[in-house]
Amino acid sequence: MKNRKGLSSVVGVVFVIIALLSTVSYITYSMNLLDKFNESVLVTTQENLDRTKEIFKVDKVTIDKNKFNITVQNNGNLPININRLWAENQSHPSDWVYKYDVNTVVPPAGIANNIGQNIPLAALDSQSYKIKLVTERGNAQEFTVNSASSTPLNIQLLAIPPTVPSGFKTQLVMTVTNNGSGTLTNLVPVLNPVGSPTATCTPDPVSPSRYDTLAPGSTAIFSWVVKVTGTQDAQTCKYRAQLQNGYLNNFAEATITNTIVTLSSTNYAANAGVLTIDYTSFRWAQTNSWKSGWQFPDGNTGFSIILANNNQTTGGYKLWISENTQLFFQVAGGTASPRSFYVVNSVNLAPEGATVSRYTPDNHQSVANGGGTTTLYFGSKQQGSKPQGETIQDMPDGEYVGFIVLYGKFSINQGDTGTQYAQTIPFVAVIST
Amino acid sequence: MRPGTNLKEILSPHYHRRRGLATVVTGAIMLSAVAILGTTTVSWANSNLVTHQEILVKSFSEKTNKIGEYVTVENVWAGGTSPNKFLNITLSNTGNIGVNIKSIKIEGTTNQVISVTNGEIVPRGTYSTVINYEWNGNGVLDVFVITERDSIFRTQLLAQ
Numbered sequence: 208m209k210n211r212k213g214l215s216s217v218v219g220v221v222f223v224i225i226a227l228l229s230t231v232s233y234i235t236y237s238m239n240l241l242d243k244f245n246e247s248v249l250v251t252t253q254e255n256l257d258r259t260k261e262i263f264k265v266d267k268v269t270i271d272k273n274k275f276n277i278t279v280q281n282n283g284n285l286p287i288n289i290n291r292l293w294a295e296n297q298s299h300p301s302d303w304v305y306k307y308d309v310n311t312v313v314p315p316a317g318i319a320n321n322i323g324q325n326i327p328l329a330a331l332d333s334q335s336y337k338i339k340l341v342t343e344r345g346n347a348q349e350f351t352v353n354s355a356s357s358t359p360l361n362i363q364l365l366a367i368p369p370t371v372p373s374g375f376k377t378q379l380v381m382t383v384t385n386n387g388s389g390t391l392t393n394l395v396p397v398l399n400p401v402g403s404p405t406a407t408c409t410p411d412p413v414s415p416s417r418y419d420t421l422a423p424g425s426t427a428i429f430s431w432v433v434k435v436t437g438t439q440d441a442q443t444c445k446y447r448a449q450l451q452n453g454y455l456n457n458f459a460e461a462t463i464t465n466t467i468v469t470l471s472s473t474n475y476a477a478n479a480g481v482l483t484i485d486y487t488s489f490r491w492a493q494t495n496s497w498k499s500g501w502q503f504p505d506g507n508t509g510f511s512i513i514l515a516n517n518n519q520t521t522g523g524y525k526l527w528i529s530e531n532t533q534l535f536f537q538v539a540g541g542t543a544s545p546r547s548f549y550v551v552n553s554v555n556l557a558p559e560g561a562t563v564s565r566y567t568p569d570n571h572q573s574v575a576n577g578g579g580t581t582t583l584y585f586g587s588k589q590q591g592s593k594p595q596g597e598t599i600q601d602m603p604d605g606e607y608v609g610f611i612v613l614y615g616k617f618s619i620n621q622g623d624t625g626t627q628y629a630q631t632i633p634f635v636a637v638i639s640t
Numbered sequence: 641m642r643p644g645t646n647l648k649e650i651l652s653p654h655y656h657r658r659r660g661l662a663t664v665v666t667g668a669i670m671l672s673a674v675a676i677l678g679t680t681t682v683s684w685a686n687s688n689l690v691t692h693q694e695i696l697v698k699s700f701s702e703k704t705n706k707i708g709e710y711v712t713v714e715n716v717w718a719g720g721t722s723p724n725k726f727l728n729i730t731l732s733n734t735g736n737i738g739v740n741i742k743s744i745k746i747e748g749t750t751n752q753v754i755s756v757t758n759g760e761i762v763p764r765g766t767y768s769t770v771i772n773y774e775w776n777g778n779g780v781l782d783v784f785v786i787t788e789r790d791s792i793f794r795t796q797l798l799a800q
Binding site: 214215218219221222225226229230232236237240243244250251254258291293295302304306339341343344345347 | 674693703
């Protein structure tokens with residue numbers, strides 16, 4: 208009996224142990240499952256987070272050799288895998304759509320080129336395509352190619368200024384705003400004259416020649432510099448700007464109006480400024496060579512500069528330069544006195560010192576209306592008809608501010624009475640040391 | 641001394657042999673009872689735990705799979721001409737487990753629910769279907785994709 212004593216307790220304990228083990232196993236298993244679930248949640252959360260971190264943009268889209276050539280830039284901090292390209296032809300009557308696997312990996316801050324060059328799709332410049340690039344994480348970028356023809360765009364054309372004197376230039380500015388929801392590509396402007404222009408307008412090449420891409424809400428600006436010439440006031444030329452392969456009747460127009468600058472004894476003051484100089488052509492000479500710059504040694508000096516006559520009065524009129532024309536230097540600093548350098552025929556370069564040729568006869572040098580130019584030489588102490596008309600003027604030590612005092616007349620021939628004209632032209636500041 | 645028992649009987653060896661029988665019987669009965677009760681209890685508890693474990697595993701599996709589902713509406717092509725307009729919808733499985741598309745719901749000028757058969761998509765796979773729908777140009781459409789696990793993925797698009 209003593210040996211059997213407590214057997215029930217032992218059996219009971221065994222069962223209790225079994226029950227406890229089962230419970231502990233269950234709890235452990237449950238905890239493990241919960242742990243795995245947490246891991247799944249973390250993985251899914253991370254994937255969703257990565258999905259939002261994908262940032263890429265389409266940099267450039269062209270059609271090379273009848274294939275799309277798309278450049279994509281990865282602006283995010285995760286590598287992206289562009290695994291599919293969708294192409295929908297919006298111009299084709301049957302409006303087809305195709306899907307292609309491209310599988311192009313773009314590293315962070317990297318650029319992928321030539322996307323679309325290896326797909327079996329022939330792209331045409333004349334067609335409009337909607338393209339979508341889809342990443343492995345499910346993000347997408349959608350844009351349209353040659354898409355100007357798919358929807359009307361906000362196009363404006365402005366002439367700035369709209370009225371311009373004959374012989375001068377104005378600017379045509381074309382703005383194209385992408386009021387759609389997709390990126391536009393390959394925007395090429397086209398400018399054509401409208402109707403029968405009464406003025407002669409010559410536009411320079413457009414700048415820039417194209418926009419590769421235009422994001423929704425963005426505006427592209429094209430400009431042409433147009434030279435306008437005419438013989439009468441209110442002559443016009445009208446231009447129409449649109450986009451190559453653009454939407455039908457989606458264009459803008461602008462009119463440029465010509466004005467004539469006339470000179471007479473009564474109105475020349477109002478039109479002052481028809482004579483201009485090319486400041487970069489300023490040269491000085493003291494020995495045997497022309498030099499540029501605003502500082503030179505003191506001593507005998509001759510000058511040259513190019514003068515332009517912008518008077519648009521036609522009929523063979525010219526500006527005949529009077530011998531009173533001079534380059535006048537006022538003292539800007541120091542103790543030197545003002546100096547006049549009268550117009551001369553020429554400044555003769557020589558190693559031992561430059562000399563000048565007398566300006567004679569009076570009014571013999573001319574510059575034609577309508578943009579004609581001539582080189583003026585200055586350097587004598589007095590007018591050509593005066594005794595010191597061929598004595599070269601000296602420039603003492605000092606600081607000077609100079610301007611051209613120009614006298615002349617507008618006439619057809621040198622001996623004609625013509626219309627007197629005078630103008631001062633701000634010139635340069637020089638230092639003689 | 642019990643009545644009817646004499647000294648001779650008491651001193652007899654047979655008397656001593658019968659003496660613990662009741663105890664033995666009682667012990668056996670108790671042992672059996674404990675065994676039966678213990679076995680029953682443990683069996684019940686084990687069965688209970690197994691049942692809960694199965695429920696737990698199923699619940700875990702469902703929830704884990706559900707959160708691992710991710711379906712993207714990769715492309716919607718609005719095509720056709722009235723009255724035969726259609727939407728060609730391509731779905732992409734960007735999650736890490738397979739999904740089974742149960743239905744697609746479109747909300748726009750009219751609402752339409754389409755049941756999908758054979759809508760299984762493996763991870764990184766796609767599924768395309770054409771839905772007859774009279775879309776309006778530049779109209780906004782809400783597309784809901786409902787999976788077998790009752791996950792709902794929604795996207796908005798412009799029919800053009």
